[in-house]
Amino acid sequence: MIDVTRRKLKVATTSLAGCFGCHMSLLDIDERLFALLERIEFDRSPLTDIKHCGPCDIGIIEGGICNAENVHVLHEFRANCKILVAMGACAVTGGLPAQRNHLDLGLCLQEVYLTDPGVAHGMIPNDPELPLPLDKVHPLHEVVKIDYFIPGCPPSGDAIWKFLTDLIEGRTPKLGHGLIHYD
Amino acid sequence: MNQRPSFLLDGAEVPFEPGQTVMQAALAAGRYIPHLCYHPEFTPHGSCKLCTARVNGRLMAACTTPAGIATEVESETEELNDLRRTLVQMLFAEGNHFCPSCEKSGNCVLQALGYDLGVMTAGFRHLFPDRPVDASHPEILLDFNRCILCELCVRAAREVDGKHVFSLAGRGLGKHLIVNAESGRLVDTDVKVTDKAVEVCPVGVILRKRVGFATPIGARRYDQSPISAQALADAPRPLERNHD
Numbered sequence: 001m002i003d004v005t006r007r008k009l010k011v012a013t014t015s016l017a018g019c020f021g022c023h024m025s026l027l028d029i030d031e032r033l034f035a036l037l038e039r040i041e042f043d044r045s046p047l048t049d050i051k052h053c054g055p056c057d058i059g060i061i062e063g064g065i066c067n068a069e070n071v072h073v074l075h076e077f078r079a080n081c082k083i084l085v086a087m088g089a090c091a092v093t094g095g096l097p098a099q100r101n102h103l104d105l106g107l108c109l110q111e112v113y114l115t116d117p118g119v120a121h122g123m124i125p126n127d128p129e130l131p132l133p134l135d136k137v138h139p140l141h142e143v144v145k146i147d148y149f150i151p152g153c154p155p156s157g158d159a160i161w162k163f164l165t166d167l168i169e170g171r172t173p174k175l176g177h178g179l180i181h182y183d
Numbered sequence: 184m185n186q187r188p189s190f191l192l193d194g195a196e197v198p199f200e201p202g203q204t205v206m207q208a209a210l211a212a213g214r215y216i217p218h219l220c221y222h223p224e225f226t227p228h229g230s231c232k233l234c235t236a237r238v239n240g241r242l243m244a245a246c247t248t249p250a251g252i253a254t255e256v257e258s259e260t261e262e263l264n265d266l267r268r269t270l271v272q273m274l275f276a277e278g279n280h281f282c283p284s285c286e287k288s289g290n291c292v293l294q295a296l297g298y299d300l301g302v303m304t305a306g307f308r309h310l311f312p313d314r315p316v317d318a319s320h321p322e323i324l325l326d327f328n329r330c331i332l333c334e335l336c337v338r339a340a341r342e343v344d345g346k347h348v349f350s351l352a353g354r355g356l357g358k359h360l361i362v363n364a365e366s367g368r369l370v371d372t373d374v375k376v377t378d379k380a381v382e383v384c385p386v387g388v389i390l391r392k393r394v395g396f397a398t399p400i401g402a403r404r405y406d407q408s409p410i411s412a413q414a415l416a417d418a419p420r421p422l423e424r425n426h427d
Contacts, residue, residue, distance in 0.1 A: 092304055092305060093305045098309070141304065149303040182282035182294055182298075183288040
């Protein structure tokens with residue numbers, strides 16, 4: 001478990017196959033961010049724009065795994081974070097991006113880039129800089145071990161606050177009625 | 184004064200009437216046993232197994248077990264709630280339960296059970312079955328993606344509406360809900376939007392059209408209080424009887 005001495009805990013966050021809604025929800029803790037920053041400092045995160053994660057106490061990941069780059073980032077987080085947290089419906093179950101899982105990926109790409117009305121001289125993007133999409137979208141725990149899950153689309157700011165304060169204080173995080181949500 | 188027969192539920196005495204099940208007696212006595220396919224108005228089905236309790240040392244469905252054979256019942260234990268969490272996860276894994284876009288969210292029994300039991304993760308690889316919806320009926324939408332095969336609609340149609348609209352077909356993983364029409368479409372059945380079968384679906388399969396968000400998300404049934412509290416508030420109670 002986390003060493004609960006007053007050393008500031010290092011926290012990294014990222015959004016994989018997500019919409020950044022969970023990160024917006026994290027910002028919804030509003031002025032409690034100041035109290036949080038007394039206890040933690042951010043490493044890699046959209047909030048710091050640090051591109052790679054160093055050794056951290058807590059890693060918080062929004063979004064599931066839909067392409068090859070997501071897999072690399074997830075492995076980087078797992079290798080560096082003592083505790084890894086799946087935040088939000090997409091990270092926990094695959095969520096919205098996983099709604100393509102009962103369809104064929106090739107047909108999806110054709111529909112979007114070739115046959116959809118409004119696409120003139122379309123082509124399926126194949127620039128080598130673009131990460132290759134995976135055949136199916138996966139929740140995080142199907143790729144690496146995840147220590148905690150916060151369901152919700154997105155989890156409310158209050159749920160994220162309750163989770164983080166529990167974890168930082170060394171308690172087992174517990175969301176009660178009104179904070180646990182799947183929608 | 185006659186002593187009413189009783190059994191012990193998690194160490195507390197629960198009196199029962201002859202003919203009652205463990206579930207009926209428990210709810211009437213203000214004791215909650217988690218359940219999903221049980222509904223006080225219909226014949227117990229015993230299929231979802233959420234209400235599984237340890238009756239005299241054996242695992243049995245509380246909704247179908249006669250109270251008369253029970254002496255000691257365990258329900259609120261970590262072991263049983265773990266099994267219940269697994270069952271909820273399996274039900275979620277088998278269909279396409281995408282709560283963020285489901286208009287039943289907040290009124291859904293499966294979801295409310297997940298909340299109340301503290302199901303935080305998927306647990307199983309979801310199957311993502313391909314199940315087209317049936318929007319043929321002008322007033323009712325059938326979204327098979329969310330069906331959990333509880334047969335509440337089948338029972339309600341048969342026992343209350345006096346119709347044969349719904350049924351389960353196939354076996355094992357291929358089991359699915361069908362409607363009683365040669366075309367297989369709901370519009371060709373005698374279902375009415377006022378039928379009990381339409382009202383009773385615990386998840387978002389049978390939906391009245393055009394009223395989906397009349398009550399906004401956040402102000403819905405299980406936003407008010409957890410399902411364990413509501414099941415007790417709703418439980419049918421026998422008239423108070425002080426003397427037999």
